[in-house]
Amino acid sequence: MSVDGGRLQSLWTAVATQPATKAFRTTGVGVECARGPLLAAVDRSDRRALLIPVLAKQTLKEDLDGRAVVLRKRSLEDEHSYRTYACLELVDPAQDDLFTALCVEVVERVAAHPDKAVAALKKVLSDWKALLAGAREALSPSALAGLFGELQVLREMLGHDPGAVAFWTGPERAAQDFHRGLDAIEVKTTVAAEGRKIRINGSGQLDLATPGRLVLRWFRLGTGGGVSVPALVDEIVQLADDPPGFRKLLLDYGYQEREREIYARRLFEILEHRAYEVGVDFPRIVGASFTAGAVPAGVDDVDYVVDLDSAPAMASLLDDAALTEFMEQS
Secondary structure (H helix, E strand, O other), X not given: OOOOHHHHHHHHHHHOOXXXXXXXXXXXXXXXXXXXXXXXXXXXXXXEEEEEEEOOOXXXXXXXXXXXXXXXXXXXXXXXXXXXXXXXEEOOHHHHHHHHHHHHHHHHHHHHOHHHHHXXXXXXXXXXXXXXXXXXXXXXXXXXXXXXXXHHHHHHHHHHOOOHHHHEOHHHXXXXXXXXXXXXXXXXXXXXXXXXXXXXXXXXXXXXXXXXXEEEEEEEEEEEEEEEHHHHHHHHHHHOOOHHHHHHHHHHXXXXXXXXXXXXXXXXXXXXXXXXXXXXXXXXXXXXXXXXXXXXXXXXXXXXXXXXXXXXXXXXXXXXXXXXXHHHXX
């Protein structure tokens, strides 16, 4: 039996709710090696770990730099047993996404060779060492999800116009992510299981001069399967008439090919999608929201949250036909 990233994340979340009465709170991941079951664990500081049972005399050498992940021996005792484990522990919470993918690979390799658990563990760590060393330079999970959303829209636009790469303005820090003529598209994504709240950056992000039209595309993404950002990049390269220009925009966004293997381990699927036409009745803060018709002098970095469920649905929510018409015309 193997375990995917979503299930492993769920196990860690569930075990973290247990009372912290011991060094680790644990639960089985559903895979056993020759010495016993592998455990998803959370320590007293709520740091996540994967425990692989080993012989007490087994020598384990920490071969990572300790910035993102550490490996060390830990012994756990309860009323039923005393076991020694190879403890693979997350040090940097910002690398939670990478740590999950790393643990999934460890679990899968141990499941394939349960009598050689330590060898399987060391092989995975050897393969991942360079990736973990460069992890701090990689896009964060939220940034990668945001890039996925923008690339999803770009791929749609390329279906209507092979030159649509020229309309992707998000990497250039424009007010909206796409501009074509007078019209614009802003893209927001979430991996949260519930709610439809989005963060708006600046009073200009949901503002556009008439007669231009501004459409907000919102995606809820799942991470249990689907398509990786590198796979989407490859598809766009084939569709676009300006691959070099597209590559340059990716670099401006912060995406670099040397992190490709890291990003390929993160899969996204669209669970829910909505499109809104942003107009005067849409909940937002723009210059016209203020008495003087502009953001008051001395006020910087207007940042706020919009609950899309409060948007006037009949006035702003676009159905598939209306969205397709906009995408074809804009």
